Each structure stands twice: as C-alpha cells, then as structure tokens.
Amino acid sequence: MEITLTHYLVLAGLVFLTGMVGFVVRRNALVMLMCIELMLCAVNIVFAAFSRLHGDAGGHVFVLMNFAVAASEAAIGLAILVEIYRRRRTVNVDDLKTLME
Amino acid sequence: MQSEILLRWIVLVPLLGAVVNGLLNRRLAKRVSGFIACAAIGVSFGLSVVVFLRLTGMDAEARVVNDILGTWLQIGGFHVDIGFAMDPLSAVMALVVTGVGFLIHIYSLGYMAHDDGFQRYFAYLNLFVFAMMTLVLGENLVMLFVGWEGVGLCSYLLIGFWFNDQANASAGKKAFIVNRIGDFGFLIGLFLIGANLLPHLAPGEGVFSFAILQHHAHLLAPAATGICLLLFLGATGKSAQIPLYIWLPDAMAGPTPVSALIHAATMVTAGVYMIARLNFLFVLSPTAMAVVAAVGAVTAIFAATIALTQNDIKKVLAYSTVSQLGYMMLACGVGAFTVGIFHLMTHAFFKALLFLGSGSVIHAMSNEQDMRVMGGLRSKLPVTYATFMTATLAIAGVFPLAGFFSKDEILWKAWESGNTVLWAIGFLAAGLTAFYMMRLVVLTFFGENRASSEVRSHIHESPATMTGPLVILAVLSVVGGWIGWPHFMGGGAWFENWLAPVFAVGEHGVAAHGAVAHHAADSTMEWTLAVVSVLWAVLGLILGWFVYYRRAAIADSFRKAGGGFVYRVLLNKYYVDEAYDAAFIRPGYRFSRQVLWKSVDAGLIDGLLVNGSALVVYLLGSVLRLFQNGMIRFYAWTFTIGVAVFVLYLSFSS
C-alpha cells in the first residue's frame, strides 16, 4: 500500500491526541510539559508531510522554528516550575489552585 | 364707573381683604383685621347693590353685565375666559352672599373676639366670599368650577379651623374629599359638554361660556341626560344631597358663623345655583330632572328624620339644612327653578339666623353644644330667643314669614308637576321640620336649665355685634318672602318676574318637553294647599312643643318604640357613615396597603421582577464561576471540548 499524505496526517493526529489526552489526565506538571512537546512533535510531522507534498522546504523552516520555540517554552516553564517547587514542594498541578474563584 | 369694572371688584375686593389679612396675619391688630375684612365684604355688598340697581334699570331681556378680564386658557381652538357676568340670577345670589356674608362678618367680630386665630379666620372668610362670588359671577362653567373648588377649600380650612382637635381636621378633610367626589362628576360633566360642543364651535369661542352653552344647548341634547346627571353629582356633593350629604353634619366642627355662612346660607346652595344656572340644559333631559327631584325629595325627608333625634344643636340645624336643600333640589327637579332660588334666598336668611342664634347660645353656654344640658335660656338670652323663634316659625312655614312663601310654592309646584308622591314627601318633611325645630327650641330655651352651675353662672346675652345681625336677619326672615308674594294671594310675584328672563328657556322647556303633566292650575287648589300646609306646620310645632315641653314621657316612648331600634338607627344617622367606612374606606385602605403596596409593588414588581431577575443573573454567575476551579487540567479539558466542537462543526459544515 502506498504511503500517502493521509497516513502521515493520521499518524500526526494520533500523536497529537495522545499528547492532548496526556495533558488533560496527567497531574505531574513536568509530564504535562512533555505532552506539549509531544503535540508540537505531531505538528512538526504535519509540516514535514506537507513540505513533502508541496516540495517546498518552507515547512522545514517552520519546524526548525518550532524546535527553538519549544525549547524556549520548556526552559521558561521549567524555570517557573522550579520556582514553584521551591515554595510549595510540589509539581502536582492539582495543588496549584490558589488562584480560583 | 362702568358696571363692567365694578363687577370684577365685587369679586376682587374680598380677595384683597383675604390677602392682606393672610399675609400680615398676627402683625395686624384684631380690630384692624376685623375692620378690613368687614369693610371688604361691605364694599363688595355695596357694589353688588349698585350693579343690581343698574340691572333693574335695564330692559328685562338685556339684564346682563359682562366683565371679561382676559383669556385664561387658549389651546388650539379651545378657549376659556376669565370673566364675570351678572344677570338677574347671579344678582340675587350676589346680594344674598355678600349681604348675609357681611352680617356674618360683623357677627364674627364678636364671636371670634377671643380667638387666637382671629386674623386667619377673617382671611379665610374673605377668601370664601371671593371664591363664592367667583362661583356666582363666573362667566363660564370653568369659572364656576374654580369658585366651586375654591369654596370647598375655604370650607375645608374653616371646618378645620380649630385644628388642635384631630376630629375637626378630619371633618374638614371629609368635607373636601366628599366634595371632590362630587367635583369628579362635575368635571366629567364638563368634559362631556366639551366633547359634544367643541367640534361645532368656531375657534376661540369659549366652549364653557354660559352664553355659548345656552346658544348651543340643542347640540347637547343627545348627551343631556349624561351631562346633567354628572353635573348633578357635583351638586349632590356641594349641596349635601344623598348620597354625598355625609360631610355637612360633620362640617359643624367649624366655628358657628362659618356654619351659618358656608354650611347653611351660601356655599351649600351652590349646587342649586348651578342647576338653576344651567336650567336650559337640565330641561333637555326629563330623566335628569326626575332624578334631581327624586333625590331632592328623598334627601328632604331622610335628613328630617335624622334631625328628629340629634342632640347636638348644630347637628339638628345641619340636618335641617340638608333637608331644606332637598327642597330646593325638588323645586329645580320639577322645573320650578325660580322657586328653588327663592327658597334658597329665604333659607339663607332664616338658616343663617338659626345658626347664628345657636352660636349665640353656644357662646353663652361656654361652647356647650349638647341640647340635653341646655334649657331655660329664654329668659337669659331674650334677643337670641326672640330671633331664634322667628326663624323657627319661618322655617316651619308659618304665614307670613319668609319660609312660608318659598316652601309653600315648592310644594305647590311639586303638586302642579303631577307627581303626588313628591308632593307627599315634601309635605311630610315640612311637618317633621316644624316638629324637630320646635323640639330644638323647647330643649334649648324652655324648661329648666340642665347645665352645671359653673356654666350657668356664665350665661349672658351676646354683645351687640352678635345680636345686631340676629335682629337684621330676623327682620329679613319675616319680610324676605314678601318679594315673592304669589299671584293667587294677590301679590305681584316680583321675584318670579325678576328671574323670568333667566329661566325663560328652562321653564318654557319643561312645558315644551312635556316632562311634567300639569295639574289644572287653579287658584282654589293653590289656596287649599297653602292653608293645609300652614296648618300642618302649626300642627308640627304644637306637637313638638307638647311632646318635649309638656309630656317628656312621650318623647321617651318614642325612643323606645320598636325596641329602640328606630331611635338608634336615626340617632346614628342610618349608619351611613359606618356603611361607607366599611364598604369603601377600610377595604380600600387594606387593599392599597396589603395588595397594591406590599404585594404588587414590593412583592411582585420589585421583589419578583426586579430583584428576582437580578438574583437570577447573580445566581447564574455564582454557578458559572464554579467552573473556574483553578485547575489547569480542567481548563485544558474545556479547551479541548471547545476545540472538538469547533472542529466537528467545521468538518460538517464544509
């Protein structure tokens, strides 16, 4: 069977959904951050697939940008997490609800 | 000076007096204040006489003096003037009002001499005369209404003059409000006239002007019954007829001269005057005329029965007034407007006299009004007694006193109208009148004095300022009726002739409309009736004298008759006040408070709709905020839900 674009898209979709579900079900802030990374990874696959479809490397540039942004986001996220952990000794996001109605 | 200009001063001079007295009030010495007030009325009376004399000098048909001061209301084509007019009818009224008013002013000088509110009293009194003259001389119905309300106000102020007592204030309020109910009818009547007449008038024609009304009366014919009944409702308020008579007895709370002037001689007759004034309208509606006559007759007998049992000297007189006003209405109702006015005038004389006399008695008795503690005053108050007796005979209708001529003629006209029932009621009431008046005289002036020794020691005849008017009025009570000496007795019936132009349409109209089936107008019958009624009156007087002076036990048995039930009912005035209270006032108050205010206003509108909807939004907010639970995962979940719905929608829509 020929591997079509749709295959890649479905794969990316499944990965994306895995990340999405993970983000919703996991309480560990670190794992949630990882889930975001997984979702971004899925996006990257879509970009790469479309890049291939159009024969245009512009998508690859996008993916590279994604790497950098994901790294930056992770860096800041982890920094804040460390700060939070220092005060509260927890990375359980369910405990992070001093700000609520 | 021209009559036109004089006319306005007849009205305005008392106003000036009132303003001066009202503004300066206690800064004026009592003497000065009293002088100003009396002078103002005196001038007004003088001017009335002058204009009256000028009227007599005119052709009978042209006896009208107009004085238009200016426009009061001008909206689009609607137009009402401020203006005065004097014709024979209003001339009579003007003379009676200013004349009797002047006497009562003089009397008041003595009566009120020691009162703190002396200046205020005279201000009110002058204001009253101003309002009454506006009513009488007003050129149009609106002016009449202005005066009509004005006298109501003054009545209110004067009834509640001694406002220290809540009861007095209540009586004043009651008078005003009951009058207002009548005025309600009056107003609607006015509107009905306007609605029917306005479309037919040229712009700028004063729709309510009497001249215009008379000229266009035929246009009003279709609505005449409604108009007249509504106006008559106004009249029942002002002239204390059933069902709105209830305020008048209470009105006796005011100073006695006020009772004499306002609640006997002048204001209460305004209703009669108004009907007479609009005779050309009333005759258009036989129904209305019948109602007027019936209400008048019933009121006459009804009030007379109540008067039989009252113990308060002024209350008796008050019910007597109601009764007499019923006569006047009866007269108007049978189309005898002239006679109604005639009785109005004579009644003014003798009823004012009765009230002033009773005032003199009350004055002597240290403000005691209960007849049960009076008695034997004949010797101590000779002038008062003499004049009072004159008036009693006059009101009873003893020949040749004033009351005889007017009352007899009313009864005759009632008979002549063919409605024997009306005549019978009137006749019966006449007897009762004589009876209760005699009872009053006996209880007050005859027998032993029943007052405490303290009071007894102070009994004295009143000063000349008080007895003077009494004497003058007594004279008038005797001779006042002579100007209407009827034809069948060989008189000239000057009064009838004088008013003839005014009532030409009206009395002709009655005949023309065939509202009244005439008995044969022969003088034999007239003679017979006159003699019978005099005998009937004398019988009543004697009976009264006999029962209360000689055989007090009979009076007692009267009281006990029917298990005392009849007496109690009469003493309590048929429980009409109580019935009104129970039927309208209390339920109305409770309804307003519990239903309208507490339930509808506070409960339904404010509570349920206003605060309720606010509360719903607030609760909604309180519930929705619970979703904001601070949990990132929950937020993310709602996010995913949103995305899912979004994506699904898009995939299906495209």
Place this chain on the structure above:
Amino acid sequence: MNDLAIPDFGREIAALLPFLIVAGGGLLVMVTDALVKTLRKDHLSYLVLLVLLSVIVVQTTSGTPEGPVLNGLLLLGNFSRFFTYLFVVIGVLTTIFATGIFDRDGNYRPEFYPLLLFAILGMMVLAAANDLLTVYLGLETMSLATYVLAGGVRGNAPSSEAGFKYLMLGGFSSAFFLMGVAFVYGACGGTGFDQIAAALHSGSAPMPFLTLGTGLMLVGFGFKVAMVPFHMWTPDVYDGAPAYVTGFMATAIKAAGFAILLRFVLLTEPMLAFAWYPVLTVLAVLTMSLGNIVALVQGNIKRMLAWSSIAHAGYLLLGIVAILAPALGGPEMMARAKGIVEEGGAALLFYLVGYALMNLAAFGIINVMGTEPGVDGDQISRYAGLSRRQPVAAATLAVAMLSLAGIPPMVGFMAKFYIFSVVVKAGLIPLAIIGVINSLISVYYYLRVIVVMYMHDTAEDSYQGTEWVSVAAAGLLAFLIIYLGVMPEAFHRGAEIVFRQISF
C-alpha cells in the same frame, strides 16, 4: 545564491527601524543592567521610555515605506503603524506603573524592562505580520515574554502560579494554533498571506484542510483574546499577575490578538465567512454573556476586570461578526459590504484604543492600590472610602469604570456606539440587543466599584499609600477617556484610514 540577496537593503532597514529600535533597546537595557552596576536601577525605566519615545519619533518623522518588506514577511503601513503607536503607548504607561511600584515596594525586577520591550516587539511583528511564520513568531515572542512578566515576581506565589498556568495553557493552545498553521500551509502551499489569499481566490485549496487549519488557528487567537471557551486562564492569570502586567496583558495582548484576528478574518473572509459567521456569532454572544455574568459575582477587582475583559472581547467579536455578515447576505447586502467592512474595522480599532485607555487607567490605579505581594490586596472592599483619601485616584478609577460600562460621555460609550452601529447596519439587530443587554448587566459590577469608593466609609484595612506619578498618568488617561468620548471623530476617521489599507 540569489536567494540570499536582499533587495534594496536600505529601504528595508528604514522600514524596520521601529522594530530595530525596540529590539536594540531591549538588548541595550539588558546590557546596561548587567554591566553598569553604579547606575541607579530605576534609571533603566528612563532608558526604556527613551527607547519607546524614539520609536514614536522615528515612526512619525521618517516616511517609512509602505507595503510588504523582507520578502513579504511583514506588511508595513498605516495598520502596523497604528498598532505600533498603541503598543508603545501602552508600554510607556506600563513602564511608568511598574517603575512606581518597584520604587515604592522595593521589589525590583530588572528583567522586566527588556522583556517588556521584547513583548512589544512581538506585538509589533504580529500586527505587521504578513506570513504565518511571522504571526507565529510574533505571537510566541509576545507570549514568552509575557509568561515571564506575569510569573516572574519572585517570592510571590500567585505570580508564579499565574505565570505557570498561562504558560501551560498558552503552550497547549499554541500547539493547536500551530497545527492549524500546518494545515493552512498544507492547503495553500505556503504560509505567506499573499499565497494564502491567492490559493483561496483560485479555489485550489482543499476545503477540509482549510477549514480545519483556519479553525484551529482561530482557537489560538481565541485563546489570546480570551474568547469563550478558551478563556479560562484569564481570571486566574489576571488575578495572579502583578497589576501593571495585568494591565499590559489586558490591553496590549488583546489589541495584538484582535489585530491579527482582524487581518486573519479579512484574509479568509471571502471563502470562509460561511463557516466563521455562525461560530463567531455564537462565541461572541457566549463570550460577552459569560464574561458579564460571572464578573457580576466577583469580589476581587482584578478578577472582575478579567471577566470584564472577556466580556469586552465579546463586544469586539461582535464587530468581527458584523464584518463577516455582508459576505453572507444577498446582493443587496453585498452592495453595502465595503462600507460595513470599513466601518466595522474602524470601529474595532477605535474600540481597542478606547478599551486600552480605560483598562490602563483602571489597572494603573489598581496597581497603586495593591499591597504587598502575597496579600489578597485586590478585594474591592479595600477601596472603601477611597474618594476621601485619594480623590484623584478614585475619580480616575470611577471614570474608567463608567467608561467600561459604556456610559457617555466616556470613550467606552463611543466605542460601543461605533461597534453597535455597525452591527445594526449589518442587519444583526438581535445581536445588538444581546450586546446592549450585556452592557446593562455590566453596569452593575462596574458601579459597585464606584459605590465602594464613594459611598462606603473607609474600612480598617483600606490601603493608605499612594504613588503619585502613576496616579497622575492614570489621571491623564481619564482625561483622554473623556476627551475621546466627546471628540471621537478625528480619531475614528484616523482609524478608518488605517483600516482601509488592510481591507482588501
């Protein structure tokens, strides 16, 4: 290697000068902070102000070229300039507010200044973006900087938590957004707006990719502008972040979000209006209703304003719906379409400015009134009797509240007037009615602040201190609020001109 050659280098540099100044300014501030130890640190704020003012000066004086630059990654012109002004002004005020608080409370954040400048840079890029890549990068520059601004107050748990929540959910939403970008890229074969427009017009783009992609992008934008149901971060983050940052977020980020949303909607309108219109209608109604209803029950002024900002996003969305409506209407509607689109755009721009003014005024005062970190200092009850203690601050906040409530003669009314008149013009009277009912609900909670300030007596724990520069700045905003409320015409006409450039 022709691709490497940048044509007309000078022109591009000139065009990019404002961007360069902000970026360079950020670096400069950072370096200054690190190297010059002797400098009093609050002088950094002067440096920032200098940078921002020079942006204004440069942008105003130099006749910067219009049109696409840098291979079409950016589209410079009135629209981007308008937003640059807006962001710079917001930046100036945020700097003033923040510095005042640093100075007063001694809680100093040297990183604040460069991050603020970078955030502004991101917004400027966003407003000028002409390529999905620049959109993405602008968005991320702005967001990353804001995460730190919001969450970087050391020793302040709410701040950290707010920053973390914002970051987590922001990352989550950018994943969706990116997925959307990827699909649009896939559908159109490129990320440039011109390419997308061309693909849309030619009809060659496959519809499912396109709708899915643009839909997910909309989710991303919706997150940034706090559109229901992507709004849930807003109250928590606005609450936890320091007030000067909240003010910045509520105004600048919302403006940037709507700037790009507006461009995006106009870009895709011809093909996708049928899809957006019902969705955005429902979301607009939900957004303003939910925002207002929940704001009603708030006791904390920052949370209240957070919900109110959600509600205002709803009003703004109404404007976008109105812009979309003509595309769906019959020929009669199409005849009016151009006018409605232009007026709608102008109304949106005007609203954004008005909204920025009043929110900044409000947050300026709230910032001053806030207490030590960690204390729940933003309860409305703490403003009791403020009018007696600090009449100017109270009056300013009152003006801001009345303006937010949309009472004339404040700018908030004129903003609503413009929006609603376009909505009515687009024939969406039911929406207009829902809108006014919402603004009616909002009156209640805005008034409550005034009630507390003016009609309650001073409470025990009421805040007593003040910071005059901030109050004066907020007061100036209050004046502007009224001025623009009375004399909106010149500004609105300007907004029309600005908008005309991007309405294709």
Place this chain on the structure above:
Amino acid sequence: MAMITDHILTWVTFVPLLGAVALWLFGRREGPARIFALAVSLVDFVLSLHLWFHFDAARGDDQFVERVAWIGNGQVSYHLGCDGISLVLALLTTFLGPLIILSTWKAITSRVREFLAFFLLLQTAMLGTFLARDMLLFYVFWEAMLIPMYFIIGIWGGQRRIYAAVKFFIFTMVGSVFMLVGILYLFFQSGSMELTSFLNLNLEHNAQLWLFAAFFLAFAIKVPVFPLHTWLPDAHVEAPTAGSVVLAGVLLKMGTYGMLRFAMPLFPQGVAYFAPAVSILAVIGIIYGALVALVQPDIKKLVAYSSVSHLGFVVLGLFSLNSLGVAGGVFQMLAHGLSTGALFLLVGVIYERRHTREISEFGGLAHVMPLYATFFMIATLASIGLPGLAGFVGEFTILLGTFTSEFLPAARVMAILAATGVVLGAFFMLWMVQRVFFGRLANDANKNLPDLSWREVVVLVPLLVFMFVLGVHPGLVLDKVDLSIQKVLAPLEAQLVPHSPAGHAAIPGGGEEGAPAILLVNSDAEDLR
C-alpha cells in the same frame, strides 16, 4: 455679548459645566464654593431668560439653533435647538437650579464642593437633554445625566442610598440601552442622527412598532409609568432633598419630554398601535400611585408615589394625541415640577430638623411652624389640582383632552378613571397634611422646632409664586408651547385614524358636522398665522 447671544443655547447648557470645573479651584473652602455655585446657577438662569424673551412663539419651530458637525462627516452633529416645549422645560431647569443650591446650604455639610460640582453637571446634562436636536447628542446627555444623579443619591442619601442609587441607575439603563439600539437602527436607515432626518423616514409598520416599544420603554422608565415605577420611591426617599427636588422637578420630565419629542412623532403607527395600552398603563399609574401613596408611612415616599400618579396624568395627556391633552401634559410637567419640587423641599426642611419623615412622628406641627404649615398647604393644594393653582390647569386640560380624544379607543372611560385620581389625590395628600400638621402637638420632640428661616422662605417663595401665576395665567406658558405642540403633532395627525367616540359620530374629514378636534386645531393654527 454677541458671542453669548449667538450661541446662547451652548452657553445656557454649558455654563453649569464650566462652573463645575471651576469649583475645583476652591479647594477646601466651602463657603465661597457655595456662593460661586449659586452665582453660576443664577447666571445660567439669567441666560435662559434671554431665551424666554427672545423666543418667537408665533413660529413654534426650533430657534436659536446651533449646528456643528460632530461625528462622521456631519452624520452626527452637535445640534441644539429650542422650541416652545424645550423652552419651558429648560427654563424650569434653570429656575430650579439656584433654588436647589440654596436649599442645600444647611442640608449638605459633607463633601460640599463635590456635591455642587455634581449638581452643576446634572444641570448641564438635563439642559442638554431638553435642547439636543441630534439623537446621539440627546442620548449622550440623557445617559450622562445618570452619573451625577447616581452620585448625588449614593453619597448624600439616606440609609439605603446605595441600593436606591444603583437601582435608579440600572433601571434607567434598562430602557435606554434598547433605545440605543433603536437609535442605531434609525441612524442606519436615515444615514444621519438628525431628528429631522428621522422624521422624514418612511418606516414600515412593524419597524415602527418595535422602535416605538424601545423608545417608549426608555422614557416610560424615566417617567415612570406603571409598572416600571419601583425605582422612584426608593430613589426619592433615599436621595437628599436637593436630589429629590431635581428628580421630581426635572428628571422625570425627561421621560415625558422624550415621549413627546421622539417616541410619538417618529413612530405614528407605533403610537396608534400602543396608545390604548399606554393610556391604560397611565390610568393604572394614576390610580395605583394614589392608592399606594395613601398607605405610606413616610412623607417623602408618599410624595414620591404621588409623582407616579401625577406623571400618569402627563402620559395620559400626551397620548390623548390632541393638542389639548398634549398641552395639558406639557403644562402639568411644569406644574408638577413646581408643586412636587416644593413639597420635597418642604419635606427636606422638616427632615433637617427632626431627621425623620415618619408621619406618625408628627402631628400638630401647624402650632409651632405656622409659616411652614401654610407653605406646605399651598404646595399640597397645588399638587392636588386646586383651581387657581398650577396643578388644576394641567389636570383639567389633560382630562378634557383625553375625554375628547378622537384617537384613543374608550377615551372617555380613560378620562373618567383618571379623574378618580383627582379625588384620591386629594384624599391622600390631605390626610397626610392632617396627620402631620393638625391635631395636638403630641410629640415632645416637635415642641421647639423653629419655623422656616429666611433662606428657606427665599427658596420656597418663588415656587409658590409661580404656582399662583401659572394657575391664574397659564397662557404665559401655553402661548409659548401651543404652536410647537402643533408642530410636534403634525406627523401624527397625518397618519392617525380617529376612532369614533361614543355618542358623537366623528367622520374623518367629514366636514363641519363630524370634524375631528385635531382638524379643528389645524384650521385654527392657520388662522393664527
């Protein structure tokens, strides 16, 4: 001078605003601030007298017009104008201004400067509302009025002032936001915010109904028409005296003015459709207000409910749709402003002395405060429509106008029911007067109450004088408004089909015999020209 007279309306409107701004200069000096504010309001009154004397009543159109493009290339403009109706209401506003400021001399002791500033702002907003001829401008003034009034009630009010202030604000907003949508719709239809351009629109039937409903709601709340009145008693009771006076004196009239100026001429078919319902509400309001007033234990609340009743008359008059009723309505607005304004001032006087307004706390006050009692009595009588005082003219013409209305179905029933309000009005007012002023002086707290001070007399006498003047010579006002009313009614006449009232067959256009009153009015207007 020319600069002032050329822009007289602007000056009249904005002098109070300038005064309010200038009040900031006074710092904490309250005495000078009071005098300054009084001076400002007097100057404004004098300026408005210019309007009175230079108004050409024979024209009846907008005069002293000022028009400057404001928004959208002149689609919206700063457009002020003054016809007879606006004239009398503007004059009422400026006339009450100094009196109210004077009345606060002792009553307002805290935050004086703020109070005066808010009051002057309120003046500007009210005057603007009456003079604006551009819908948006009108709306801006209409809403802007809320702000100062809100503060006046909320800061200087009584116990439940906050509830009352917020209720007042939100109630009013409820109506006006819908009106805003209506205005926007009209704006869209006509492309201009000019009132005249709205008048020239040819709206379809349904649109007229909806728009009328939207406009009417806004105005009905302000009036207030039953059942939208519940904000009024609260606002009145909680507001400081000055607030109540201006509320009763002017603010409520903004509602009836709005009906007359906007809701009625703009949507004739809406009027035709809704007039019966509106008049029924008005009648209910008249009776209901009176009955509820009857049972109030608080004097101020009683007077407040009496306003509901009186304003019901005004609305009824306006919707009688003939010149009599409308003129009566306009007149009644003035009369009510004077009498109820005076009553609130008087209630304020006693409240200042005793800090209570419970009727049961009083009794026999006439003994210690005869002058006060007299003034109160006169105001009461004016309020219950005693002939010779202003109230009668209004009620009389309204009722006559309603009774003779060709357009209201069952107009006569309406008029008759409304007339019962006259009776009830007398009842509750006099009963209250009786309980407060008559009887023995039972309560010791009232034994040493001082009578009116010279300042209070100065405040009250102008009001009382005008009650008499207008009662005796209503032409003073009616002459000014007559033609303006014809002009306002003109669009209605064109579209309304007369009903045929019972007992009088009105054939539209059927010549002399059945000519509707309104036609009569027309011909008359021509005659006058």
Place this chain on the structure above:
Amino acid sequence: MEGLLFWFCGSLLLLGGVMMVVQRSAVVSALWLVFAFLSAAGIFAVLGGTFLAVMQVLVYAGAIMVLFLFVIMMLQGPVMDGERRLMHPALWPLIAAPPAAVLIMLAGFLRGDRMVGFAGAPAPGFGSVVQVATLLLGRYLLAFELISIILLVALIGALAVGRGERKLPWK
C-alpha cells in the same frame, strides 16, 4: 521501503507517546518521550527531511530532553504521590470525548477516496541543509532574527525566574 519505514517509525512513535502518557514515573515518561522523538526523527527522514531528522535528534532528544531530565532529577523522586491514584472511572468518558470527536473526523480522512498521494519522489536536495539554510537566511531572515530574540527572552526569563529575590540595591 518508505512504507516499511513509515509503519515502523510511526508505530514506535505512537508507542512512545502512549507510554509516556501512561507511565506514572516522570523519569520513565521522559525516557519514553526521547524514544518517541527518535522515532519522529525517523519519520522526518522518511519524508525527506534529513536535516530535520538530524536536528530532531540533536536538539530535541538531545538538548531539550536532557533539560527535562535534569529538572526531574532536581525536583523529586521517580513517582509523584498525586499520580498514584487513577482518575475516577466516571471521568474517563469525559476525558475521552474530545479526542473521540476528533478521531471521528480523522476517520473521514481514512476513507480511500480522500487519500492524497505524494506526487512522486521529492526533488533532489529537498530538505537538505543547503536548501533549508538558504531559506532560513534568505527568505525567512526575519524569522531567524526573531527566533534569536525568542531564545533571548527565554534566557532572560529563565534567569530572572530562577534568581532569588532581590531588593532595590540602593535602598
């Protein structure tokens, strides 16, 4: 060949992702994520993005995941207390609803007639360093510059957040 690689790497990628989500221990999760990323690199390679594949391994699996692991080590032990409890089963359908909805949509794409094939093999040099770099430093120069700013922001941010509390030095 492509098919084989796709199925292989794809299934590993999915496996890595799912395992990351279901593992209780953050450390194990992180390792599974590295596994997934490596598989993703394979996918990139299959798609012709050789440069991307390399970068994926170096930057993602190498740098970022190391960062994660460092932090994990720093903060806590292998399993977090809160994660020991499973989510209440009643919540599962709620959680599953959104992905299920999206899956339904994806199912639409799986229909054979919607399959979009690639138009032959990629052009030579597609995805090479040269091509990407040319774009990056040419057409997308601005993006390149902006990404540096982003990294700078991240740098400042991480530093700022990480540093301790500081009072105004001059006070």
